[in-house]
Amino acid sequence: MSQDAIGLTELQQDAFTELVNIGVSRAAASLRTMIGTQVLLSVPSVEIVSRKAAARLIGEREAAPLVVVHQDFEGAFAGRALLIFPQENGRELVRAVAGEELSPDEVAALEDEALAETGNIILNGCLATMANMLQRTLTMSLPGIQRGDGPRIFGTEAGDADSLVLFLYIDFSVSERDIRGYLAMLMDLPSLESLRALVDEFIARALGDLDA
């Protein structure tokens, strides 16, 4: 099995994708309850890249300004989770959450609050579920909102280019709205290493369970 840059085997990567898939499914279920319409989140791929590469990935896909909901997490592994939307998509999501009848002014007024709330549901649901699957616990900080382009979001301007980014491209399908977003987890190397060990345990458990 080949290994990628930071040494995840294909199996580990698959397992990781499944973990995120479980987490995102949970988040989607929560969001579904909140919005009251069909919400489907799916994760086509997971990549582990440098912050710089992540900034580029975002940069070359999204020319428009971005809006980010971020939450820090601590526990068996620590880092910062980011939910990233093109700003327009963010508004669309706010409208989906808060109601179609809102005027643009109202959307603007509610935007940060609604995004923070929605982001919290998605990030929290996702991370908590993952932690649960890994049989660990995480504590999450309160969500924050940030705006800017790729380099700003991933802090490459600050020179903290060393840490790695677990980068996910998520398709949001919210009652036929064209909303797309990205989920990213910023983690340093020791954290990723711990995460990898946990993933190995998860793999052993997953395969063992089925054999049992």
Next chain:
Amino acid sequence: MSGPDETGRIGAEALAAAVAATRHRAGAFLAGLEHSRQPMLISDPRLPDNPVVFANQAFLTLVGYEAAEVVGKNCRFLQGPETDPGAIAAIREGLRAERVVRVTILNYRRDGSRFWNQLLICPIRDEDGRLVNYFASQVDMSHVHEAEAGRTRLADIERRLAEAQRQLSLTLSSAGIAGTWDWDIQAKRLHVDGRFAALTGLTPAPRPGTVPLAPGPLPASAFFTGIHPLDRMRVRLAVSGILGGAEVFDKEYRLLASDGSVRWVHARGRCHFGADGRPARFTGVLVEVTEQKRVEERLRIAQSAGRVGAFEHVPGFATVAASPQFCSLLGLVSARTVAASAVNALVVEGDPPLLAPDQRQEGELPPIETRVRLADSGEVRWLVRRGEAIRDTETSGLRHVGVIYDVTESKRAEVALRELNDTLEARVREAVAERERAEEQLRQSQKMEAVGQLTGGIAHDFNNLLTGIVGSLDLMQTRINEGRTQNLTRYAGLAMASAQRAAALTHRLLAFSRRQPLEARPVDANRLVSSMDDLMRRTLGERVQLEVVVAGGLWLTLCDPNQLENAILNLAINARDAMPEGGRLTIETANAHLDDAYAARDIGVRAGQYVCVSVTDTGTGMPPDVIARAFDPFFTTKPLGQGTGLGLSMIYGFAKQSEGNVKIYSEAGQGTSVKLYLPRYHGEIEVGTEERGEAPRAERGETVLVVEDDSTVRALVVEVLHELGYRTLEAADGPAGLRLLQSASHIDLLVTDVGLPGLNGRQLADQARLVRPQLKVLFMTGYAENATFGNGHLGVGMQMITKPFPVEGLATKIRSIIEG
């Protein structure tokens, strides 16, 4: 238990009697009947309508009636709207036949609820065998009966379900696509259809054309049956994700059949959650995609080998589905979905965008060539986009499906080629210019060579002539010094002859330079040709036969008759030289009309009417290359020293200066014809008779002002004028002459050189005319500045005389001016 139709009200006494009789007949068993838990009743068929005469407590409990409500009534009160008429008929038939009846019938309780009654009716007879009572027992069979009906229904549903499944399976099978699974997570059981089982090898492959049978419930692990070892871990992880709470299952993997063949399948499934939010069922569809995989693989190889990137884009959507090659062609990190805006943002400003959402018509997308700045390297590359806008089956909107590929190299080649072409042209231009420069230099050097040759030739000729003149004068001087004055005239004649030849030579040179002063006047070419007849016969010799053919009604022409004579003579001499063995020379005159076509062929020739003089010989002729150069100065085919090569060029110069033309027609061995065209003159011929004889002398001692910078010429002219009896004034240049002219001196005539330093002769005359409007002027000129002194351009009272001139000619001119 219904009896014959009720015919009347039963008497209470009769009923009471019947009841008592029945009880009596039961005797000691009556208590048993009353307390039995088996519902029972007894009727009396001997009473009208067979009324009930006994009902035990169990019966009353079953149907919900009081005893009083029951006794005395026919049993039909138990029947209701849905009671089976068949069952009723069966009972009636049994009663009529007085036999035991067993039937299950739907009855109604007092509260309207229904129950299934398993009814037994038995006739009771007395000792004599007469029917006295009917005994009936009822068993509530509802629970049994309902279950049975349910079973029937279930069987029916199952039958229809099986049919539907068979149909579905048939459809899926005939489409060759899919099997389905349903994993009951709680029960750890897997239900799959026949197709799934056949695909994975859970059951043997069905015979072709038959529908594979669904196996019964399987252990959950059967889901992994047949999965290729290399993919098994991956699939198991994904399934564990589902069991752990993931919603979506979407995997492609290989199945390994027992015969070793490998098939690709695509499994798409979903997890269904139970009421407790835990995963309950995992269902999905397994599709064989082996062929699709192959096609995809081929397409992928084709695309990556051809460096072709594919995309799908729904206009208006923010994202584009892209192939890895698409991303790599744009320098993007490979991804299945990219933002349309990001793609178009790479296009160099001003170039057409790669994704054109405004293309709203079905059909081919217009192919475009566009430049993109690669996202990773920033390099600018040329891409071509081709594709189609097709109707999307899902959304009924348009979907743009297309490819892009890199054409930078061919573009570069194109540019290089164009540059090469451009520079080629430039290089050709340069080479041509260089050649032109070289040719110009060659011409220049040829000219210099010609000038050298000319000056050399002229110097040679002139030296000969000067030798004759100087020698004669020398002899004359010696003789005069010695006092021997006889025969002096002979030497003077020799000197004069040499001088005249020198004059002729310079005249020819001027004709060649087309600067000879032409004295054009109306000429009758016929007369001129005829007058030359004698001269020519002597020139041509006896071996050449001369024919002169003159046209009747020949037009006049305007030219210098001396030059025309000279030209004809020259041509005749050339012709003679071309016929060393003799031949015939024909001189012809004719009217000619040169049309536009002729004029177009010869530059400088105007269409119109001309007089043509042709000189034709029967000599050796000229090859084309000689004809082409015949008019070039100094070109001659004659041996060195026999000719200057100026003859034809001089004729050419004369013709051109006279606004005519000259053409040579010749063929080697066939002879030559030279045609000289001179413009027609519309006018009368001047009848001027020149009298030659004594130079006319001054009659009243008129005063003549001579302005000449050459002192010898001035002295000579003044000498001549004194000889003729004129008084003279002299000036060496224009200004000095003008001062005299502006003074009060009496001046009858101004004789002036044209080429004077300071103020030329013409300017001098013009200024003199301001103070002396009637002043008569005679210009002396070595060559004509024809622009000013051409034909007929001289004003009234002005004339011209060409140097060198004979004394007599000068005297005649002066006289005629003064008198005129």
